[in-house]
Amino acid sequence: MPDFSVPTPDTAGSDTAGSDTAGSSPLRVAVTGAGGRMGAAAVDAIDGAPDLELVAALGRGDALEEIVRARADVLVDLTVPDSTEEIVHFAVRNGIHAVVGTTGWDESRLAALRDALAGAPGIGVLIAPNFAVGSVLATAFAAKAARFFESVEIIELHHPDKVDAPSGTAARTAALVAEARRAAGTAPSPDATHTGAPGARGADVDGVRVHSVRLRGLVAHQEVLFGSAGETLTIRHDSLDRASFMPGVLLGIRSVPAAPGLTHGLDAFLGLDKA
Ligand SMILES: NC(=O)C1=CN([C@@H]2O[C@H](COP(=O)(O)OP(=O)(O)OC[C@H]3O[C@@H](n4cnc5c(N)ncnc54)[C@H](O)[C@@H]3O)[C@@H](O)[C@H]2O)C=CC1
Ligand SMILES: O=C(O)C1=N[C@H](C(=O)O)C[C@H](O)C1
DSSP: OOOOOOOOTTTTTOOOTTOOOOTTOOEEEEEESTTSHHHHHHHHHHHTOTTEEEEEEEOTTOOTHHHHHTTOSEEEEOSOHHHHHHHHHHHHHTTOEEEEOOSOOOHHHHHHHHHHHHTSTTOEEEEOSOOOHHHHHHHHHHHHHGGGOSEEEEEEEEOTTOOOSSOHHHHHHHHHHHHHHHHHTOOOOOOOOOSSOTTTTOEEETTEEEEEEEOTTOOEEEEEEEEETTEEEEEEEEEOSGGGGHHHHHHHHHHGGGSOEEEESTTGGGTGGGO
16 A cells, blocks of 8 residues: 655644644544445554554444544544534534545535634644545646646546445536636637437536446546547546555545644645645
8 A cells, every 4th residue: 555655643743632642642543434335444444554543433323422432533534425514513523633535525515614623723624535646636637737628528437336426526626627717717618519318418517517427346437538629638547446545544644633724635635735
């Protein structure tokens, strides 16, 4: 597993409100959604990290108070869009940092979380639409390319047990691409469609068409397609196994205590904001 080099909690000068990470104590980590596909993989990854200690693993129906009772420093939330907001606000109210992989964090939820964090100085929350470094890079590359092309569309492809569409990664990519195009004054993608089957052109996310494929055998994949006269550029990323997400989960856990407030996307923790 790649090991992204980051300051440990002991050397980061981190805010450790509500924690006991002084000295060489491992960072105490709780997981919600621990019985799910991602949660189970995260539990194993945390168990295998010598600087981390798994102190609580909660499933649906378990009381959130267990996270406080276990004196967790960081909560990792990998549940469902309907549960994540309540869980993360619970962590913030109780002085616990959070690393959130669950989807469903739209602008209104992010704004409410920023407000909550303003009243919880020193507490950090990472909302990570995708923990895979290749995916984070692909989204950053797409944002860079966005202003140079007339057309852009996104195809995201996932396993059929996924409950939400479009994916959180596609929504984030579309938002960043749209922002870059707006900033550059790029016109909307040309599209003469005015008749046909409903849904055939995918969902309109921030002015970008997003097509969601659900197919047994897939894990998590995305293509961003750009086009101009005579050329296309396709930026594709494939997560072939949930192992791809784990280095990012661990990086988030180790980094978030030193990053008070809201961090949206793993980019800053990977140093991509300086690239
Ligand atoms: N950021 C990233 O890199 C990734 C994010 N995801 C996202 O993570 C989330 C979980 O994905 P999967 O593990 O595939 O789903 P899953 O359905 O396998 O697991 C979700 C688990 O959460 C549990 N759960 C639901 N409400 C709960 C609550 N209130 N308290 C505790 N547990 C609760 C469910 O019982 C289930 O075991 C989804 O939103 C998915 O889109 C998935 C893969 C990567
Ligand atoms: O549900 C999934 O599997 C995934 N969810 C996230 C998303 O919606 O973007 C991240 C990744 O694509 C896998």
